[in-house]
Amino acid sequence: MPTRPVLRELGLNTGKKARLRRILFRHGLCNGTAFFLPYDQGLEHGPRDFFANPAASDPRFIVKLALEGGFNGIVTQIGLAEKFYWDYAGEVPLVLKLNGKTDIPADERALSPVNATVEDAVRLGADAVGYTLYVGTPAQEADFEQYRRVREDAHRLGMPLIVWAYPRGAAIEAKGGKDSFYAVDYAARTASELGADVVKVNFPHPEKRAAVPSSYDEEFTTQQAIDAVVRSANRTLVLVSGGAKLGDEAMLEKAHESMDAGATGLIFGRNVWQREHDESLRFVAALREILAKYPGESE
Amino acid sequence: MPTRPVLRELGLNTGKKARLRRILFRHGLCNGTAFFLPYDQGLEHGPRDFFANPAASDPRFIVKLALEGGFNGIVTQIGLAEKFYWDYAGEVPLVLKLNGKTDIPADERALSPVNATVEDAVRLGADAVGYTLYVGTPAQEADFEQYRRVREDAHRLGMPLIVWAYPRGAAIEAKGGKDSFYAVDYAARTASELGADVVKVNFPHPEKRAAVPSSYDEEFTTQQAIDAVVRSANRTLVLVSGGAKLGDEAMLEKAHESMDAGATGLIFGRNVWQREHDESLRFVAALREILAKYPGESE
Amino acid sequence: MPTRPVLRELGLNTGKKARLRRILFRHGLCNGTAFFLPYDQGLEHGPRDFFANPAASDPRFIVKLALEGGFNGIVTQIGLAEKFYWDYAGEVPLVLKLNGKTDIPADERALSPVNATVEDAVRLGADAVGYTLYVGTPAQEADFEQYRRVREDAHRLGMPLIVWAYPRGAAIEAKGGKDSFYAVDYAARTASELGADVVKVNFPHPEKRAAVPSSYDEEFTTQQAIDAVVRSANRTLVLVSGGAKLGDEAMLEKAHESMDAGATGLIFGRNVWQREHDESLRFVAALREILAKYPGESE
Amino acid sequence: MPTRPVLRELGLNTGKKARLRRILFRHGLCNGTAFFLPYDQGLEHGPRDFFANPAASDPRFIVKLALEGGFNGIVTQIGLAEKFYWDYAGEVPLVLKLNGKTDIPADERALSPVNATVEDAVRLGADAVGYTLYVGTPAQEADFEQYRRVREDAHRLGMPLIVWAYPRGAAIEAKGGKDSFYAVDYAARTASELGADVVKVNFPHPEKRAAVPSSYDEEFTTQQAIDAVVRSANRTLVLVSGGAKLGDEAMLEKAHESMDAGATGLIFGRNVWQREHDESLRFVAALREILAKYPGESE
Amino acid sequence: MPTRPVLRELGLNTGKKARLRRILFRHGLCNGTAFFLPYDQGLEHGPRDFFANPAASDPRFIVKLALEGGFNGIVTQIGLAEKFYWDYAGEVPLVLKLNGKTDIPADERALSPVNATVEDAVRLGADAVGYTLYVGTPAQEADFEQYRRVREDAHRLGMPLIVWAYPRGAAIEAKGGKDSFYAVDYAARTASELGADVVKVNFPHPEKRAAVPSSYDEEFTTQQAIDAVVRSANRTLVLVSGGAKLGDEAMLEKAHESMDAGATGLIFGRNVWQREHDESLRFVAALREILAKYPGESE
Numbered sequence A, B, C, D, E: 001m002p003t004r005p006v007l008r009e010l011g012l013n014t015g016k017k018a019r020l021r022r023i024l025f026r027h028g029l030c031n032g033t034a035f036f037l038p039y040d041q042g043l044e045h046g047p048r049d050f051f052a053n054p055a056a057s058d059p060r061f062i063v064k065l066a067l068e069g070g071f072n073g074i075v076t077q078i079g080l081a082e083k084f085y086w087d088y089a090g091e092v093p094l095v096l097k098l099n100g101k102t103d104i105p106a107d108e109r110a111l112s113p114v115n116a117t118v119e120d121a122v123r124l125g126a127d128a129v130g131y132t133l134y135v136g137t138p139a140q141e142a143d144f145e146q147y148r149r150v151r152e153d154a155h156r157l158g159m160p161l162i163v164w165a166y167p168r169g170a171a172i173e174a175k176g177g178k179d180s181f182y183a184v185d186y187a188a189r190t191a192s193e194l195g196a197d198v199v200k201v202n203f204p205h206p207e208k209r210a211a212v213p214s215s216y217d218e219e220f221t222t223q224q225a226i227d228a229v230v231r232s233a234n235r236t237l238v239l240v241s242g243g244a245k246l247g248d249e250a251m252l253e254k255a256h257e258s259m260d261a262g263a264t265g266l267i268f269g270r271n272v273w274q275r276e277h278d279e280s281l282r283f284v285a286a287l288r289e290i291l292a293k294y295p296g297e298s299e
Helices: A014-025 A059-069 A078-088 A118-123 A140-156 A170-174 A181-193 A222-233 A248-261 A277-292 B014-025 B059-069 B078-088 B118-123 B140-156 B170-174 B181-193 B222-233 B248-260 B277-292 C014-025 C059-069 C078-087 C118-123 C140-156 C170-174 C181-193 C222-233 C248-260 C277-292 D014-025 D059-069 D078-088 D118-123 D140-156 D170-174 D181-193 D222-233 D248-260 D277-292 E014-025 E059-069 E078-087 E118-123 E140-156 E170-174 E181-193 E222-233 E248-261 E277-292
Strands: A034-038 A073-076 A094-097 A128-135 A161-167 A198-202 A237-241 A265-267 B034-038 B073-076 B094-097 B128-135 B161-167 B198-202 B237-241 B265-267 C034-038 C073-076 C094-097 C128-135 C161-167 C198-202 C237-241 C265-267 D034-038 D073-076 D094-097 D128-135 D161-167 D198-202 D237-241 D265-267 E034-038 E073-076 E094-097 E128-135 E161-167 E198-202 E237-241 E265-267
Touching (some): A014 A128, A034 A059, A059 A073, A059 A078, A073 A078, A118 A140, A128 A140, A140 A161, A161 A181, A181 A198, A181 A222, A222 A237, A222 A248, A265 A277, B014 B128, B014 D078, B034 B059, B034 B237, B059 B073, B059 B078, B059 B277, B073 B078, B078 B094, B094 B118, B118 B128, B118 B140, B118 D014, B128 B140, B161 B181, B181 C078, B198 B222, B222 B237, B222 B248, B248 B277, B265 B277, C014 C128, C034 C237, C059 C073, C073 C078, C078 E014, C094 C118, C118 C128, C128 C140, C128 C181, C140 C161, C161 C181, C181 C198, C181 C222, C248 C265, C265 C277, D014 D128, D034 D059, D034 D277, D059 D073, D059 D277, D078 D094, D078 E181, D128 D181, D181 D198, D181 D222, D248 D277, D265 D277, E014 E128, E034 E277, E059 E073, E059 E078, E059 E277, E118 E128, E118 E140, E128 E181, E161 E181, E181 E198, E198 E222, E222 E237, E222 E248, E248 E277
Parallel strands (some): A034 A073, A034 A265, A128 A161, A161 A198, A198 A237, B094 B128, B198 B237, B237 B265, C034 C265, C073 C094, C094 C128, C161 C198, C198 C237, D034 D265, D128 D161, D161 D198, D198 D237, D237 D265, E034 E073, E034 E265, E161 E198, E237 E265
């Protein structure tokens, strides 16, 4: 059975270690697992994501949910961080997302432009920064370039770097799509090779085999697939994403398999807040029960 | 018979000389030859390269192989260097690969974006940096520009620069392909003219003559071809690459011919670690036996 | 009869004047004429240029030829300058070529990317820098931009700037080709207008009149053509290029006409080193005899 | 019995660890101890230090001594590093001393001005840098300021920082002098508190008690004194200095006590090279015998 | 008998080597010796130095003297270089003196402020730069700091650095004075330790023994003294200065002893130009006769 990497083995500098330890051992379940609440969909998809639960349009609703639900951190773009986090600063860790884009233009040359800096994150008291890297697009030249600067700043300032590793582009679509086992596995590895501290991946779909490289054109269980993805990430901590809202049973099953594979935690947004407040908390409680079964080594 | 260039004749500054001497005379066979273990395929090809030997997905497996096999250095991207090399720092030389890309988009305008700096390499205690230069693509303008900055930093900081000289692009495909004698010879010379200290080339195929310039459209033995390539590189040290995994006899034969031609050494990745651990070491031992026959002048 | 410009009339700053005077009056024939040995064909055409005389693949062969032949300077890219010039530093002037490219991709948007800086040239003790300007290509915007920066640096550091003024691109091909009188004349003038200190031109072919502008669609002797080219260059010193290897008589005739026209000298590469060593020296001696007939005013 | 700190516990970044491991485990006795040969006395005291053994005026004599004697490193100023180390680059580690001064003006406001940078050290392939910090002088404001910049650069570039912690100035003279137990102990702690990786101290003299603070005005053995000094340095590795040439027995006794106290090694200059070559080697062998008794944990 | 260092052993980068070779082997006697004409006394002492020979107030008089006398170079401040050297650019090497001061204030805290940059020297086509370092003054902190920047620029741009190593200040006056053997020897060593390529020293006076350190308080011949000074400079080339005008016999004797000691050459100003033109040339001829007896190894 795979084991989760422990902080002291990761070659982290002191600041990165201090902040990650704070996130993993002083928030949420305080047991080394992580449960993040991402809230950048207003930019990435637009307000349509809030129609299912209009209250979720208000960032205060989300921050309160994070506090009540015992999350290890919330993720926002700079604007919401500036306007809402000051009020809760220090109560729940902030992950400042440094790049983002609308979903209005087509995705074939997807590139997520940087709109905030690691220094902004320091200034706001954030405990990590987030960066979306689109793996496989023709724009990877510009993407790697802006990513490199973020990585350097994050290193210099001791700020953990969480990479949203998202396969994208025509070539990906032609080889099984963005959530195939092949695509997710390659994306996880890319984040690791390029120096992410934490990588957010979508749960892999081994059944999407149309035109994938032959190694992936075999029968794999979802457990085998997520095991491989976590292995590919090696010392980069893995967060598994919820993605679009699905049935609860399916989500809980994914969460179980991810933690079994050695993931460090979950990052669930729409699945959490696209429902009424109390129902959210019930779903959150179910996920926390799972995470509680995977206590990490105290460090 | 061609002779290998010796360090003191290469016009190297003190730092480059110190680091190359350390690699060539204080590691591996300590006889002036070099045997490198490259491990950036997780980025360049994706995790599928590890399916033949899943243990190789773990960078620790590779570093241990480098130590047990007596390699002169390992090559990784920044992420694995940050997370794994600290544990082995100073035991085996690190070559930090400064650029890289996924193989997801098509190769016609191949450009390998820079994702780390020479200063990163210094900070990590690396003994050399690597850069992939795609010779012959329409993107050579951007490639030369980013290469130039790497070359300047490497010079300023006394860091040896190893160029992966890879012919690529439609024009290359139309003139014999990327491993024709013509293409490899031109790539080696390009690296030399542009100031590489060491050049990694693929073994040339003189039989690939379709549409190559007339000078190359003759009968050449592989020995004649590799002799010419090393001559074209002149005072740039040559490393011959293993490429995709082939039969062992063919690889050993290539190694012999390369060293006869005056190459400084070999750089074999998949041929080494796409097999079970003990078998790897047996193959490595056979290659080391060859290198042992080509001791360099003590400097 | 046209007269050659003299240094003191050219408005040169002190460093440019010091270095040009050194080249023209302290090397070669020391009589104000110039004879340069260019050696960047390994990059521009690839190693195939050395097949006629494999010894010429070795830069040491070329530097020795420059010394024995009494040249005023050799021209190389940064890589060969770093690795070979240190050994001969100060014996023969170095012209560092700052840009260059392979001939692998098509020439229709030819642009020669910069791979070294004027500061590199200073650091290497060079006495001039070279820049290839492709006159007439659609890429001239990028070309003029990078040229401008080279010109500024050359001015700031007192480094003479030699422009390889090469007509290129589809529009040139459609109007008489790259060595028509029209094209060469226009290229010489372009270099002069853009601030070159010295311009390297191909010998003009007035007989190539297909589709040239009407002014050039007349009967001109080659002498008239080269006279006009030198006049177009005005206070930019002219070097006439040998180009691909031709018959010796033709070359000597070209040399005579060029010097009669007021050119400052010659720049012959393949015509010189694509032959056996002693034969090279005999040909060089014949060219020097011509140059000796055109002593410049002692300055 | 005190134990020596081990590298993996020191919170070193990768480059510092790589370089220290190289010094401690790949040179000298390769057992985790260190024996350095300092050679900056030509600047610090002037050539009079060479009158006892004129051969020692020649840096080549010293480098050869370092190689024959099996030292872990030599220490020089930038000038000798530039002019002599290139020849031995990579054979013996270089510690580039970044500041220094003549002993001509009086010492009352002693400040050792910086004359080289950490980047110079990187460029020269050095494995550590040295800085003299005068503890207790009225110039400590300027000293701390320039020290801070060195420390920052050393951290950024992964270069181990060795601090020559020298008590100086009128106040020190008034309280027991520069080699009292009080002064040496305070200097060791100062280096540790200010971030030195390694500290060079003089052997403490507990008998110098005139006007020292009361805590030090007790009977202490030299063993107790050096134990305390090493304890004060905690995770800063301690090198004990030889100082002016003394009797051999006294020196060997000091060496024993230092290593018993948990020092990492010795740094002996004049005691070594102010004698004839063979006698130097005999003395060095005696010191190495002592160091051999204190093997460090293999890391 | 001591031997002079040869350029190829000095670890010089290519630009420094090119420029020094040009000075030593292409000017003056072209035999590896050097004879410089310094002309910065108008700043250092004021126009009173020209009263003995008013013609010498005109820089043209001096440049012509340098040309007629066959000097290896002239030394001026930036103002005269700008206004006079352009006319002679390339005829005789220029050493641009980068700092200087008036002799109006007292010398006790002597510091010679920088008034031009290495880049100015490049722009003017100079072949070396000069810097006055006052050894032993209380201002050495500021001196070392500005010197360090000059040294770095000179290295970066490949410009030879000539240090005027002048003992100065109250402490020097108290220990034998500025031209004692002790002071000159220490100054030569300081220049060498701090990275000068060439050092200008005054001829040492071993008879000035009042209060010098005991090593120097012995009977030494002037030959022994200058031998030691050159040895202290090791791979830094030594130029011996003429100083104030003395009797010719004494000067010629000094020149002989200096060259016997392994000095590279002489730097004589007032002794040369504080006399009428023809007499100057006769004296210069006598000095050149001496230098001709010390041909250096052709490099």
